[in-house]
Amino acid sequence: MRALMYLGTRQMEMQEVEEPGVTPGHAVLKVGAASICGSDLHGFLGKSAKRVPPLIMGHEFTGEVVDLGRGAEGLSIGDRVTINPILSCGRCDECLRGRTSICPHRTVIGIEHPGAFANYVSVPEKSCFRLPDHVGDLEGSMVESLSNALHIFDRSLHGFIRSVAVIGAGTQGLLALQVARHIGATRIAVTDRVPSRLALATSMGATHAIDVRADDPVEAVFDMTDGQGVDLAVEAVGHTATQEQAVRMLRQGGEAVLLGLGAEAPMAIDGVAMVNRELVVRGSYAYTSVDFAYSLELISTGKIDVASMVVERDLEQGPGIFTKLVDDPGDLIKVALVPGS
Ligand SMILES: [Zn+2]
Ligand SMILES: [Zn+2]
Structure with missing residues (x-):
């Protein structure tokens, strides 16, 4: 498959890489859209210690389920989903208090695990939120962003x-x-x-x-x-x-x-x-699954407008888009990379 590979400070290129295999409890998604986060730009500039090259970034995304591992019964092939990319441990004091975004053992898809600037990505089934049919991929990829803003007010x-x-x-x-x-x-x-x-x-x-x-x-x-x-x-x-x-x-x-x-x-x-x-x-750091669910609700009911701040670009243009966003974003606010668009 094609993937946007981060190779070091200000270095990214499109590469041909192995597709992710299916593992227990996980779904393989065909990526619909993956938005570029400000933190990805920090990573591109070499300012994110957690993003170790070579890495496929991309933690704000949607996809369609194309394969399911053992135990991933909550989803069906063909489901369209968006993903809470923060994988918290569920056992530490912070998690038990509901403060999952600051779990000291957390990892994030697109930071510690391969992300969605690619054709396919593997995600835990329990991190998936089903998208209503009327919510498009671009809007769906904004659920993560809005979750951050909701967390400010939630707390x-x-x-x-x-x-x-x-x-x-x-x-x-x-x-x-x-x-x-x-x-x-x-x-x-x-x-x-x-x-x-x-x-x-x-x-x-x-x-x-x-x-x-x-x-x-x-x-x-x-x-x-x-x-x-x-x-x-x-x-x-x-x-x-x-x-x-x-x-x-x-x-x-x-x-x-x-x-x-x-x-x-x-x-x-x-x-x-x-x-x-x-x-x-x-x-305020990231969000919880409750923020994430509310975010999806606000977008799917049209209470919050995300469509007018995001534009779509082909994944293949990824390296150039990253450079433009850090050097001269102009009117661009949010860019979603879409494979084969
Ligand atoms: Zn983000
Ligand atoms: Zn924890």
């Missing part, structure tokens, strides 16, 4: 979340803003430096699109909230400066959630302000 300490600031209008920022709108936030600010992304944010329900080239984002958020600050700030960029901004955007008792990877240095936090204003700062 939030707030009751009502009335005002939200989202830093960065990339995939995660655009999804977080839609979740904020869905749960009833009335003031939603989104910051970015790319006009087309801000326009998309507005069309998806942002009430305030803040161009950071023109305006100070913290001041703009305080203007939006009559000088109060927001209940929840989501940092979806991954820079030290924007992490610090997220905390400065909060109202008393507000919560900043950090999602972006790759900050240059540890952030500075005003500990006295944190105490006096009862601020919360926390990280």
Whole structure:
């Protein structure tokens, strides 16, 4: 079969490789679509220690079941599925508390196991979620992305979340803003430096699109909230400066959630302000199977728009697409690689 092989920093090529065989408890899928994650781009740049070349990446995907191993009775040949790629142990304290995304023994399809930038991929049957017929492969490949955004809110300490600031209008920022709108936030600010992304944010329900080239984002958020600050700030960029901004955007008792990877240095936090204003700062890592199931529900019922942020490219164009996404993404937000498209 054909596979997009990661060979080292900024090195990828299409290769002819062996198809995965069927093993107990597993399904072999014919890949429908596999989206490129920001973390795959980090890997391509050699910044992801867990991604050891040679590796087939791709952890956000759909496929059709073409073979089933012994014990994989929950699926049938021909089923279309999307996959929670995080394989947690189910036995450690974190797993037993439902915090499966931070299981210390977890592995991920497309990171520690061959992923879906290929014609076929082998996955555990219990990681599969059946796709309704009306959910296409591109949308199905976005279920994983939306799960990340849902996890932010799932673990939030707030009751009502009335005002939200989202830093960065990339995939995660655009999804977080839609979740904020869905749960009833009335003031939603989104910051970015790319006009087309801000326009998309507005069309998806942002009430305030803040161009950071023109305006100070913290001041703009305080203007939006009559000088109060927001209940929840989501940092979806991954820079030290924007992490610090997220905390400065909060109202008393507000919560900043950090999602972006790759900050240059540890952030500075005003500990006295944190105490006096009862601020919360926390990280959000990946998602649980509950987030994943809810994500599929929101996409299949049309409550969250994922279609307008993802475009399809042929898997064979993979090496060039990775280079473009890290050097000059332009208007591209999310790209799904589709074999033989
Ligand atoms: Zn991802
Ligand atoms: Zn575990």
